[in-house]
Amino acid sequence: MRxxxxxxxxxxxxxxxxxxxxxFFVKSYGNPNxxxxxxxxxxxxxxxxxxxxxxxxxxxxxxDVVVTSCATESINWVIKGIYFDHxxxxxxxxxxxxxxxxxxxxxxxxxxxxxxxxxxxLPVNEKGVVEINTLKDFITDKTALVSIMWANNETGMxxxxxxxxxxxxxxxxxxxxxxxxxxxxxxxxxxxxxxxxMSFSAHKFHGPKGVGxxxxxxxxPLTSLLHGGEHMGGRRSGTLNVPGIVGMGMAMEIAxxxxxxxxxxxxxxxxxxxxxxLKIDGMLVVGDRDERTPxxxxxxxxxxxxxxxxxxxxxxxxxxxxxxxxxxxxxxxNPVMEAIGAExxxxxTALRLSLSRFTTEEEIDYAVLVLRKAVIRLRxxxxxxxxxxxxxxxxx
Amino acid sequence: xxxNDLISNNIWEEYSQKVQDLMNNxxxxxxxxxxxxxxxxxxxxxxxxGAESCGDAVRLYWAVDESTNIIKDxxxxxxxxxxxxxxxxxxxxxxxxKTVDAAVKITNIDVEFAMxxxxxxxxxxxxxxxxxxxxxDVIKAAAASYKGVDAESxxxxxxxxxxxxxxxGTIKEVIKINxxxxxxxxxxxxxxxxFCKSCIKPGGHEEREWYLVDILKDTRAEMEKEKMTTxxxxxxxxxxxxxxxxxxxxxxxLKAIETAIDKDIRPMLVMDGGNLEIIDIKDTDEGNTDIYIxxxxxxxxxxxxSTGTLFAIESVLREECSPKIRVLPI
Numbered sequence: 001m002r003x004x005x006x007x008x009x010x011x012x013x014x015x016x017x018x019x020x021x022x023x024f025f026v027k028s029y030g031n032p033n034x035x036x037x038x039x040x041x042x043x044x045x046x047x048x049x050x051x052x053x054x055x056x057x058x059x060x061x062x063x064d065v066v067v068t069s070c071a072t073e074s075i076n077w078v079i080k081g082i083y084f085d086h087x088x089x090x091x092x093x094x095x096x097x098x099x100x101x102x103x104x105x106x107x108x109x110x111x112x113x114x115x116x117x118x119x120x121x122l123p124v125n126e127k128g129v130v131e132i133n134t135l136k137d138f139i140t141d142k143t144a145l146v147s148i149m150w151a152n153n154e155t156g157m158x159x160x161x162x163x164x165x166x167x168x169x170x171x172x173x174x175x176x177x178x179x180x181x182x183x184x185x186x187x188x189x190x191x192x193x194x195x196x197x198m199s200f201s202a203h204k205f206h207g208p209k210g211v212g213x214x215x216x217x218x219x220x221p222l223t224s225l226l227h228g229g230e231h232m233g234g235r236r237s238g239t240l241n242v243p244g245i246v247g248m249g250m251a252m253e254i255a256x257x258x259x260x261x262x263x264x265x266x267x268x269x270x271x272x273x274x275x276x277x278l279k280i281d282g283m284l285v286v287g288d289r290d291e292r293t294p295x296x297x298x299x300x301x302x303x304x305x306x307x308x309x310x311x312x313x314x315x316x317x318x319x320x321x322x323x324x325x326x327x328x329x330x331x332x333x334n335p336v337m338e339a340i341g342a343e344x345x346x347x348x349t350a351l352r353l354s355l356s357r358f359t360t361e362e363e364i365d366y367a368v369l370v371l372r373k374a375v376i377r378l379r380x381x382x383x384x385x386x387x388x389x390x391x392x393x394x395x396x
Numbered sequence: 397x398x399x400n401d402l403i404s405n406n407i408w409e410e411y412s413q414k415v416q417d418l419m420n421n422x423x424x425x426x427x428x429x430x431x432x433x434x435x436x437x438x439x440x441x442x443x444x445x446g447a448e449s450c451g452d453a454v455r456l457y458w459a460v461d462e463s464t465n466i467i468k469d470x471x472x473x474x475x476x477x478x479x480x481x482x483x484x485x486x487x488x489x490x491x492x493x494k495t496v497d498a499a500v501k502i503t504n505i506d507v508e509f510a511m512x513x514x515x516x517x518x519x520x521x522x523x524x525x526x527x528x529x530x531x532x533d534v535i536k537a538a539a540a541s542y543k544g545v546d547a548e549s550x551x552x553x554x555x556x557x558x559x560x561x562x563x564x565g566t567i568k569e570v571i572k573i574n575x576x577x578x579x580x581x582x583x584x585x586x587x588x589x590x591f592c593k594s595c596i597k598p599g600g601h602e603e604r605e606w607y608l609v610d611i612l613k614d615t616r617a618e619m620e621k622e623k624m625t626t627x628x629x630x631x632x633x634x635x636x637x638x639x640x641x642x643x644x645x646x647x648x649x650l651k652a653i654e655t656a657i658d659k660d661i662r663p664m665l666v667m668d669g670g671n672l673e674i675i676d677i678k679d680t681d682e683g684n685t686d687i688y689i690x691x692x693x694x695x696x697x698x699x700x701x702s703t704g705t706l707f708a709i710e711s712v713l714r715e716e717c718s719p720k721i722r723v724l725p726i
Contacts, residue, residue, distance in 0.1 A: 305451065307477035311419060313410070324451075324477075348451040381425050381481060383455040383473035384448040 002317040003363040007204075008153050008181060008296060008354035009321055014206040017251045020045070021208065024243040032240050033231070042242045049249025056252035057215055058189040064216040066236045067245050071180045072104040074199035074214035075147075077225040077236075078176045079108045082145040084223040087117055087176075092144035094139055098122040098130045098159075100336045101149055102178055109147075122148075127287045128155045128340035132163050143173040150182035150198075154323055154336040154352055156296025157287045158186070158282045162193040169194075180204050181217075184255035185293040190215050197222075202244070206356070207251030211244030258357050267294035269364050272356050274299075276368040279374055282385060286340060295355040300346050303385020308316070309351050312374035318367055321352040410521040411478065412513045418482035424489055425481075426471045428457040436550065437461075438468055443538035444558045446530055450602075452476040454484045455535045461544060472534075479520050479527035486510050487531035500539045500550050503561055504528040521725040525559040526592030532558075551634075556606045559591030564606060571615045575647075579608050618653055623647060641718040647649065649717075653687060661709050670695030672709075675726060684720045687713070691725060701725060 004012070024045070030038025032046060053065045068074045079095065086092045095112065097105055099121040109119045120138045122130045130148060139146065146168040151158050161252050176197035182188050184205025190198055201212035216222060216235075218255040228237025267289075274297050277283050282302030301309060308326025323337040323346065337346035353367075379385050411419075433440035438459040446453035452475065459469040461638075470488040474481050486507050491499045507528045511519035520527070540547035554564040561622045570576065570585045579596055583589045589608050594600035597609045627648060641652060653674065665671050671692040689709075695701050702725060710723045 038433065303448070303475060305475055305477050305480070308419075308481060311478050315420070345448055381422060381473060382475045383444070383451050384475040 001363075001366050002319070002358075003367050004319045004320045005353045005359070005363075005367060006321050006353060007356040007359075008156070008208065008352065010203045011206045011356050012358055013203075013208055013247070014251060014254055016254060017207055017247045021243040021247040024246060028242075032242060041135055041249070041275070045246045046240065046242065049246045052249035052253040054176070054215065055182070056188075057200075058191050060191065060217055060218075062218055063190070064214075064219045064233070064235060066214045066232050067248070068212050068236055069210055069238075069241070069242070070212040071178065071199045071201035071204075073225065074177060074201075074210075074212055075102075075104040075176075076108050077214060077250045078199065078222065079105070079112065079145065079147065080225060081222040082174065083112055083115070083117060086144040087112075087220060091144050092173075094118045094140060094143045095145045095147070096120045096122060096135065096138055096143055096173075097147045098149070099339050100124050100128055100130075100152055100154075101147070102153060102180065105147055105149075105178060118142075119359075124339050126340060127157055127291070128152055129157050129159055129287075129291075130164075130241045130338060131362040132160055132167065135164055135167055139167060139171045139173060141172055143168075143171060143175060145174050147176040147178065149178040149180075150188070151179075151185065151293045152336065153181050155298045155340070156181070156292035156349070156354070157285045158182070158291055158293065161195065164335075165193055167194045181293060184252070184258075185295060187259055190217070192274060196220065202248035202249045202251055203295060204257040205251050206358075208244055211248050214247050238392045261357055262294050266355055266357055268357065269359055269361060270295055270297060272277070272361075273364050273368065274352060275299060277371065280372065286346070297353045298346070299351050299353070300349045301351055301375065302349060303382040304375065305348055306350050308378055309374060312378060313370060316373070318370050321354070323350045323352070324348050334374070405521075407521050407524065408478075410518075411482075411525075412511055412517065412519040413521050414511045414513055415479060418485045418511070419478040422472075422481055422485040424471050424485050426457075426701050427473065428459050428469060428471050429660050430449035433459040436468070440541070441538050441542045443534050443541050445534040445537050446475075452480050452527060452530045454480070454530050454534045456484075456488065456491075456538050458496075458542070459715050460496060466496065467494055467496065467499055468493050474530075476530070477524075477527060480530060481526040482511060482579035483531045484534075487528075487535065491535065496539050499535055501533065502535055504532040504559070505561055506532050513653060522591045523593075526594070529558040540583055554606065554682065556604075556608065556611065557586075557591070557595045559587035560587040560588045560589075564611065567608070567611055568615050572619055575619075575695060576612070577616070582608055582612065598669040602618060604627050623651075627651060642683075642720065646677060646679075649685065650674065652717050653677070653713060653721075657709075660712045660716065664708075665693075665695055665705075668695070668698075669693050670698065682723050687721060687723050688726050689723060 015055040024042060028041045030036065030042060032039050032042045057065060058067050081219045095109060096116055097109055097119065113119050122134050122138060124130050135146065145166060148159055148164050150161050150163055161177050168175040174196040177195050179198040179200045181204065183200040196217045198215040199212065224235060231237050231240055271289060274285060277299055278285065284300040286298045306322030310320060310322055329348060337350050340346060417662050428440055430440050436459065439462050441458040441460055443456045455473045456531050457465050457471040459465050461691065470491040472484040472488045474484040487502065490506065490510060508519050508525060509605060536547045536550045537652050539550060550556055556562055556564050556567055567586060567588055568581060571582065574585060576585065579589060587598045592601050595608055597607050598637040641649065644652060662671065672689045673692060675688040675690050680686055706723060706725060710721065713721045
């Protein structure tokens with residue numbers, strides 16, 4: 001049995017999404033910008049997809065939801081665009097983000113630092129969340145942009161972005177959120193939270209890889225990242241990824257229809273898995289259940305190094321993830337783990353399990369079984385957590 | 397960059413079959429109790445190294461025959477990744493049947509080699525070499541405990557790169573002999589810094605006492621100082637100096653020639669809107685020192701540059717430095 005519990009990394013394309021994409025590979029493959037039927041026959045599907053995206057995010061017609069190649073591109077566009085529009089001309093000199101952002105944000109900010117931009121990486125509390133007062137402490141009238149994620153990829157923890165957008169605006173700064181882990185998991189209403197920009201990616205909500213988007217409030221100016229032809233109203237050049245756009249639109253619509261399912265069924269299965277995990281000694285889950293996306297568990301498994309845990313899970317068909325240093329190319333542990341994991345030793349013992357609406361009860365039962373076996377085996381090897389057969393046998 | 401580096405690599409695909417098998421079924425995992433050891437008339441040794449907060453921790457158990465100092469049995473427990481577990485297991489295996497003194501000589505490189513499927517292919521990807529170092533450290537700790545000495549006493553030299561086991565002495569020597577200027581050169585010559593990279597500069601995976609960046613800087617400074625001292629000594633001693641031009645190192649020769657050119661030749665050329673640069677200096681098999689120069693400015697193309705001017709330059713250098721000098725314009 002193979003069980004995929006790594007949906008925060010990427011998701012399966014919903015078969016219904018694949019179905020609407022398929023005609024645009026071999027049959028209706030024309031360039032939508034061309035003046036012939038091959039090109040124009042894709043227009044109804046593209047228009048429908050844009051409707052689905054605007055509706056899904058509750059964007060106004062006066063806003064822009066520009067399709068990009070991925071959230072990394074969207075994030076680069078916003079941060080570098082702000083640099084070109086508000087910092088290079090000397091108007092502002094400062095960007096605020098957090099220390100637990102995705103590398104797309106951190107690395108782009110680090111790059112801007114080499115160009116002389118001041119960047120503040122806000123620290124997080126023990127749950128891995130930036131507190132509102134922390135932002136208040138660092139924001140100034142020279143801050144051009146505040147970029148804070150909506151939900152954290154490792155912990156699933158939700159950030160108070162509505163309040164943060166308000167504080168940013170009060171101080172004359174623009175607000176961007178990396179909404180990659182929020183879209184499709186919780187209600188996302190760009191007007192309600194009143195943000196300027198939001199990046200998102202189709203493959204995190206059962207759409208295809210290689211397509212994402214950037215929400216731009218009121219179609220406000222933002223220097224392009226990709227210059228070229230007049231695609232996407234001249235905001236983002238490059239021949240339209242027709243199947244990708246059509247797929248992302250459908251994925252958005254289905255995800256929105258399933259928000260209640262996420263909140264109830266996915267959440268119930270997640271909680272069931274979490275309950276079973278917490279029955280084992282020496283397990284520590286980060287954050288309260290209500291404060292997280294409904295599909296995510298980040299647990300510190302005392303006495304077991306993350307890569308070793310993934311090894312045993314993978315051997316039995318379970319796909320999960322760890323921020324552990326040992327599992328990475330450069331032996332550097334995930335900064336999120338470093339930031340929040342002092343007590344829980346997350347830098348080395350973290351295990352992330354992320355469900356989707358395709359995860360079944362049967363899969364969760366199997367995963368619990370495999371997880372227990374892995375814990376027993378690896379703790380029997382471990383030199384830092386005493387293996388006690390009595391509680392292992394009685395509790396499991 | 398290799399083609400495959402452009403797509404993600406799975407570190408597991410680089411594990412040898414032996415590493416994978418040991419990870420799945422460690423052969424020497426477990427504990428030896430005091431009772432078990434005593435029953436066989438052996439002495440139990442237990443040593444710990446590392447901590448969970450470091451990402452690696454290993455405990456080694458030895459049952460040693462005190463009359464022969466031979467390790468009769470060895471077992472381990474380990475908190476760590478697959479490589480750490482497999483390395484600890486292999487390390488325990490390598491200890492068995494050896495005397496304590498022989499076991500201390502087992503290094504992480506021996507452990508890695510023992511886990512290879514074939515002699516040419518590394519058992520683990522480069523960054524994982526680090527995980528086998530723990531296995532080496534815990535042996536020292538066990539031997540120290542057995543002998544009642546300090547673990548440091550087994551290390552007769554300072555090891556800068558634990559993964560490749562390169563000593564401070566080796567690194568300094570290589571820098572000096574080969575006149576190295578960069579960390580990459582040091583890594584190419586010694587393999588130091590090629591694996592977990594902690595020893596290159598502060599801020600890596602592990603805090604180190606010595607870093608290659610500092611060693612390079614200090615050694616270069618030392619070399620500069622030595623050169624200055626030698627030159628200064630030679631100058632003070634004057635003609636009575638035992639160190640003649642022909643005994644100089646290449647760097648010192650270059651310096652002496654540059655000094656002579658700056659003093660007696662360059663002003664002359666510059667007056668006429670020209671100049672020269674030294675391209676290379678070579679000692680020939682016949683015992684000559686050939687100086688290759690390139691004319692700059694007005695000198696290049698000047699008819700006298702290959703006759704009168706050249707003769708003048710050569711005479712000055714032969715007088716100031718050595719009669720064996722030949723000047724070759726290119």
